[in-house]
Amino acid sequence: MDFHDRHLLRLRVNGEDHSLSDLDPRVTLLDLLRERLHLTGTKKGCNFGECGACTVHLDGRRVNACMILAVSAEGREVTTIEGLADGDALHPVQQAFIDHDGFQCGFCTPGQVMSAAALIEEGHTGSDAEIREWMSGNLCRCSAYPQIVEAVRAAAGRASQ
Amino acid sequence: MTPFVYARADSLGETIAAGAAPDSAFLAGGTELLNWLRLGIAGPARIIDISRLDGLDQIEALPGGGLRIGALTHLNDVAQHELVMRDYPVLSQAILNAASPQLRNLATIGGNLLQKTRCAYFRAEEQLPCNKRRLGSGCSALHGINDNHAIFGWTEDCIATQPSDPAVALAALDAVIVTAHRSGGRRIPAAEFHLLPDTRPEADNVLQQGELITAIELPAPAPRSAYLKVRERESYEYAIVSAAAVLEMDGRTIRRAGLALGSVALRPWRLSAAEERLAGADVGDREALSTAIEQSFAEARPLLQNAYKIELAKTAALRAIERAARMPS
Ligand SMILES: Cc1cc2nc3c(=O)[nH]c(=O)nc-3n(C[C@H](O)[C@H](O)[C@H](O)COP(=O)(O)OP(=O)(O)OC[C@H]3O[C@@H](n4cnc5c(N)ncnc54)[C@H](O)[C@@H]3O)c2cc1C
Ligand code: SF4
Ligand code: FES
Ligand code: FES
Numbered sequence: 001m002d003f004h005d006r007h008l009l010r011l012r013v014n015g016e017d018h019s020l021s022d023l024d025p026r027v028t029l030l031d032l033l034r035e036r037l038h039l040t041g042t043k044k045g046c047n048f049g050e051c052g053a054c055t056v057h058l059d060g061r062r063v064n065a066c067m068i069l070a071v072s073a074e075g076r077e078v079t080t081i082e083g084l085a086d087g088d089a090l091h092p093v094q095q096a097f098i099d100h101d102g103f104q105c106g107f108c109t110p111g112q113v114m115s116a117a118a119l120i121e122e123g124h125t126g127s128d129a130e131i132r133e134w135m136s137g138n139l140c141r142c143s144a145y146p147q148i149v150e151a152v153r154a155a156a157g158r159a160s161q
Numbered sequence: 162m163t164p165f166v167y168a169r170a171d172s173l174g175e176t177i178a179a180g181a182a183p184d185s186a187f188l189a190g191g192t193e194l195l196n197w198l199r200l201g202i203a204g205p206a207r208i209i210d211i212s213r214l215d216g217l218d219q220i221e222a223l224p225g226g227g228l229r230i231g232a233l234t235h236l237n238d239v240a241q242h243e244l245v246m247r248d249y250p251v252l253s254q255a256i257l258n259a260a261s262p263q264l265r266n267l268a269t270i271g272g273n274l275l276q277k278t279r280c281a282y283f284r285a286e287e288q289l290p291c292n293k294r295r296l297g298s299g300c301s302a303l304h305g306i307n308d309n310h311a312i313f314g315w316t317e318d319c320i321a322t323q324p325s326d327p328a329v330a331l332a333a334l335d336a337v338i339v340t341a342h343r344s345g346g347r348r349i350p351a352a353e354f355h356l357l358p359d360t361r362p363e364a365d366n367v368l369q370q371g372e373l374i375t376a377i378e379l380p381a382p383a384p385r386s387a388y389l390k391v392r393e394r395e396s397y398e399y400a401i402v403s404a405a406a407v408l409e410m411d412g413r414t415i416r417r418a419g420l421a422l423g424s425v426a427l428r429p430w431r432l433s434a435a436e437e438r439l440a441g442a443d444v445g446d447r448e449a450l451s452t453a454i455e456q457s458f459a460e461a462r463p464l465l466q467n468a469y470k471i472e473l474a475k476t477a478a479l480r481a482i483e484r485a486a487r488m489p490s
Contacts, residue, residue, distance in 0.1 A: 001168045001170060001176075001178075001179045001209065002168050003166035003168040003207055004167065004168070005164065005166045005167075007167065025165065025166070025167035025208065026162045026165070028195070047199070048199070049192055049195075049196065049264055052263060058266075062262065062263045062266060063266050063267050064192075064261075064263045066195075067190075067191050067192045067195050067196075067264070068267065069167070069188065069191060069195070069210075071167055071210075072167075072169070072188065072210050072212060074169070115263065118262075119262070122262075124262075132396070133396055134262050136261055136262070137260075137261025137262050137264065137397060
C-alpha cells in the first residue's frame with residue numbers, strides 16, 4: 001500500500017474539474033473548499049460534525065464537509081451552495097427561504113438550504129414532523145426553525161397543513 | 162492534528178496486512194476518527210482509507226434466514242433497507258434515532274460500533290484526569306459531573322457509558338460481528354464486543370490492532386421488535402437511556418424476549434434475568450412485565466448524580482416491550 005504525506009486530488013466541484021497538488025491529507029473537504037477554492041458559502045460552525053453549517057452534496061448525498069478528509073474525496077463530485085442555482089435562476093429551496101423568511105443572521109442558511117434540497121430529493125417531506133426530524137442535523141442559532149419548516153414545505157410543493 | 166501519511170486500500174488482503182502495523186488506523190466514514198484526531202484522542206502515523214473496499218457495503222439475505230450487512234454500509238442505507246425495515250425494525254429505529262441525516266450518509270455501521278464514550282472529561286480539549294485518555298491519571302467524572310454516566314458495570318477506574326444506538330439493537334438481536342485479521346477472522350457475539358472497565362479500562366472493545374469488521378450478521382427475522390430512546394431533546398441527541406426489545410409471541414403471550422439497555426454501561430446491557438422471567442408472561446400484564454424487569458436491576462448501582470437513570474431505564478425497558486408487541490408480525 002502506497003502511503004504519502006502529500007497528495008494529488010482530482011475533484012469536480014459545481015460542475016468544474018479541479019486538480020489540486022501538494023495536498024496535506026489532514027485538510028478537510030470544508031477547509032479545501034473555503035481556503036483553496038475560495039468557495040466560502042459553505043460555513044465552518046463547529047468543525048465537529050454537530051451543527052450542519054458545512055453541509056454539501058457529495059455524489060448527490062448531503063454530508064458534513066468538516067468530517068471528510070479532502071483526499072478521500074478523490075474523483076468525486078461536490079455541489080456547494082454556490083452551485084445550486086441554475087445561472088441566475090435560484091433553486092426552489094433558495095427562493096422558498098427568501099419567501100418565507102427562513103433566516104435571520106444567515107450563517108446557517110447555506111447548510112440549511114443544501115440539507116433541504118437533499119431532503120426533498122430523499123422524499124422526507126410527508127409531514128411537518130418528518131421535515132423537522134430530517135432537518136435536525138442543521139442547527140440555527142437564531143432559531144428560525146418555524147420559517148425554515150415553512151420554506152421546506154413550500155419548496156416541496158405541499159400545501160400548508 | 163499530528164501529521165500522518167494516507168493511503169487508499171483496494172483489497173481486503175492488503176488492508177489487513179497494512180492495518181496490523183502499530184500506529185495504523187482505518188478510516189471508514191470518518192465521523193469519529195476526525196474528531197479523535199482533532200482532540201488528540203488518537204494520533205495514528207498511518208491512515209488506511211477503507212471506504213472504497215469492494216463488496217463491504219452490501220446487504221444480503223443469508224441462506225438459512227437472517228441478514229448479512231457489510232460493515233461499510235452507511236447508516237442511512239441500513240436503516241432504510243427494505244428487509245431491515247420489515248424484519249428488524251429495532252435496528253432501523255435505533256439507527257434513525259442516531260446522529261443526523263448528513264452524518265448517517267457518511268457514518269458506517271461497522272464504525273458506529275467503534276465509537277468511544279461521550280464523557281465530557283474524555284472529550285475535553287485540555288487533558289483532564291481520565292483513565293481512558295491516560296491510564297493511571299484517574300477518573301474526573303467519579304467525583305465530578307456524572308449525571309449521565311453508568312448505572313451498571315462501572316468501576317472506580319471508569320464510570321462512562323457506550324453511546325452507540327445500533328449496538329443496543331444488535332445486542333438484543335443476538336447479532337454477530339464478523340471480522341478479518343492477518344491471523345484469521347472471528348465471529349463475535351454483539352453483546353460481548355464492548356469491554357467493561359474491570360480489566361483494561363483504557364480498552365473499548367475486543368478488537369486487536371488491524372482487525373477489520375467485515376460484516377454484521379443478524380439471525381432469523383425479528384419483526385416484533387422496537388427501540389426506544391430517551392433524550393434531553395426530541396431529536397439529534399445522544400441517549401440518557403435507550404432500550405431495545407425483541408419479542409417472539411404466541412398470541413398475547415411472550416415466548417422469548419431479548420432485551421438490552423443503552424447508555425447505562427460501557428457496553429449494551431442485556432437484561433438476562435428479566436428475559437428469563439418474561440418467557441410465558443402476558444404482554445398486557447404490566448405488573449408481570451415490571452416484576453420481570455425488576456429482576457435485572459438488583460445489580461444496578463447509581464452514582465452521586467444519576468440515580469434517576471434507574472427508574473428511567475426500567476420504564477424505557479417496559480415501554481420498549483410494549484412497543485415491540487404492537488409491531489405487526
Ligand atoms: C454530532 C454527532 C452526533 C452523533 N450522534 C450519535 C447518536 O445519537 N447515536 C449513535 O449511535 N452515534 C452517534 N454518533 C456517532 C456516529 O454514529 C459515529 O461517529 C459513526 O457511526 C462512526 O462510523 P464511521 O464510519 O464514521 O467511523 P470512522 O470515524 O471512520 O471510524 C471510527 C473508528 O472505527 C474504526 N473502524 C471503522 N470501520 C471499521 C471497520 N470496518 N473495521 C475495523 N475498524 C473500523 C476506525 O479505525 C476508527 O478507529 C454521532 C456522531 C456525531 C459526530
Ligand atoms: S468516566 Fe471514564 S471516560 Fe470519563 S473521565 Fe472517568 S475514566 Fe475518563
Ligand atoms: S462545521 Fe461541520 S457540522 Fe459544524
Ligand atoms: S439564521 Fe442565524 S443561525 Fe440560522
